[in-house]
Amino acid sequence: MMAVLGDPGRWQRRNYGPVVRPYAVTRGRTEPEVGVVLDLIDVVVATGEGAHDDDPARGTPEHRTILALCESQLTVADLASRTGLPVGVVRVLLADLIEQGAVTVVRQRPAGHRPGNDVLQEILNGLRAL
Amino acid sequence: MASVPFDGTSSGTGGELAPFKIVIGGGFGAGKTTFVHAISEVRPLHTEEALSTASIGFDDLTDLGAKRTTTVALDYGRITLTERVVLFLFGLPGQERFSFMWDEFSYGALGAVVLADVRRLDDCFASVNYFEKLQVPFVVALNCFDGAPKYDPEEVSAALDLDPSVPTVLCDARDPSSVRDVLIALVENISGGSGGTESR
Numbered sequence: 611m612m613a614v615l616g617d618p619g620r621w622q623r624r625n626y627g628p629v630v631r632p633y634a635v636t637r638g639r640t641e642p643e644v645g646v647v648l649d650l651i652d653v654v655v656a657t658g659e660g661a662h663d664d665d666p667a668r669g670t671p672e673h674r675t676i677l678a679l680c681e682s683q684l685t686v687a688d689l690a691s692r693t694g695l696p697v698g699v700v701r702v703l704l705a706d707l708i709e710q711g712a713v714t715v716v717r718q719r720p721a722g723h724r725p726g727n728d729v730l731q732e733i734l735n736g737l738r739a740l
Numbered sequence: 741m742a743s744v745p746f747d748g749t750s751s752g753t754g755g756e757l758a759p760f761k762i763v764i765g766g767g768f769g770a771g772k773t774t775f776v777h778a779i780s781e782v783r784p785l786h787t788e789e790a791l792s793t794a795s796i797g798f799d800d801l802t803d804l805g806a807k808r809t810t811t812v813a814l815d816y817g818r819i820t821l822t823e824r825v826v827l828f829l830f831g832l833p834g835q836e837r838f839s840f841m842w843d844e845f846s847y848g849a850l851g852a853v854v855l856a857d858v859r860r861l862d863d864c865f866a867s868v869n870y871f872e873k874l875q876v877p878f879v880v881a882l883n884c885f886d887g888a889p890k891y892d893p894e895e896v897s898a899a900l901d902l903d904p905s906v907p908t909v910l911c912d913a914r915d916p917s918s919v920r921d922v923l924i925a926l927v928e929n930i931s932g933g934s935g936g937t938e939s940r
Contacts, residue, residue, distance in 0.1 A: 649847055651759040651828050683757040687816055687828055691782060717756060725760070725850070729825070730931035733760065733850075736821025737924050740779075740916075 632696050635672045640698060642705030646718075650687040650697065653717040654704060656680040660712030673703055680713050758824045762923065763846050764815065765871065766855030767863020768834035771883040771913035773815050775855060776829045779919045780817030827923070836866060846871075851926045852878035855913065858891050861899060868900055877930045881911040881922045905929070 633640060641647070648654070656677055669677070672695065679692055686704065690697045707713040725733075764772045815831025830845045832838075846852070852871045856864040864880070871878040882896055893908040902908065907925050912918040 650830065650845070651761050651848070653757045653759060685757070685759050685826075685828065687830075688818070691816060691818075717758070724930065727931060729758070730927060732825055733821060733827065734924065734927050734931065736825060737819075737827075737920055737927065739821075740819070740920050 632699050635670055635695070636699055636702040639702050642702050644709055645705050648686050648701055648704060648715065649718065651685045652715055653683050653685055654680055654689075654708075654713050655683045655716050657712060657714050660707070660710040669706070670703075672699075673707060676700065676703055677707060677712055680707075683716055756824060757826060759826045759828055760850040761828050761830060761845075761848060762926065763842075763849045763852045763876075764829055764831045764855060765842075765852055765864070765867030765878075766832075766834060766883075767857065767860060767867070769860075770834065770855040770857045770863060771885075772831040772834065772855055775853070775881075775883075775911075775913040775919055775922075776815045776817040776831050778914055778916045779819060779923075780829065781820060782816075782818045832867070834863075839866065839870075842870060846874060846876060849876050851930055852876050853922055853926060854878055854880045855883050855911075856880055856896065856900075857883055857885060857888065858896065859885070859888050861896065865900075868902070872903075877926070878906060879922060879926045879929060880906060880908045881913075882908065883913045884910055 672693065675693055676689055679689060684692075686697065686700060689695075689704070690700045693700065695703075704713060708715065764775055766772055815829070817829035819827040819829070821827060832842050832845055852867075854864050854867045854871065868878075868880070880896070880900065880902065882891070882893060884890070893910060897906070897908040900908075907929050909922055909925050911922045
């Protein structure tokens, strides 16, 4: 006898992991379409403009989650931690929000920049007080 | 709105968040995840996955006893020092086949910690070479595993042929105050200016 093809319950018997794969929420994009790739500790914040209208087509639930978190200054790593999304996905979604003007990059650390002695002292004092 | 599980990120007071990145290198099983875990105020972003037979022959488990998982995602730690200054710790994936990720994590880093297991000292050579080449200030922290032989930091420093400006310290990656002392040694070394790589 022929096996019944397309048995609708069949695939559910195995554990396929998350229903939505990580890069589905970016519509398959693994890199931002425009702009620079954000570093893990670049700081972003919501501008209060752009995507605040009620048009649901403006973004995915993930876009809106990130936008809500950006009410206060956060790093890219914080956003990945808080949303549980992979860093690569957060970068793509953030780039969308930045392009819309809803989010802006507050601070980007240049490579190889040694902070001033006052900042280093601030870090040392903070560590010693832990 | 969403609850805020940590302090010091509010933009309402006008203070700008000043994050600094410290990367944690070292061989597979040297204790990087434990090190980040010990001092972080948030749960690390790591995913310990069961070691599969696919890693046999790649991941050396000698002396690691019950280690059956490895870090496939990102070890991420966060330490709020003041209202604006936050340290971020990122553990570099130890296996060499993940070394393509090191550049990204190390970009713009304040400094680095190389965790070493004296029983498998050669495992940290790749990290030491990497940070020397990148001119990222680093310290070597000897993780004192139970039952491992004890060596003088000076002996290990000589064995690794380290520049005298690179501190070598003992630590217990499970102990928050020991981890803190390693970070203090690193930042003291950076502020001491040794190494001559100041950009201004």
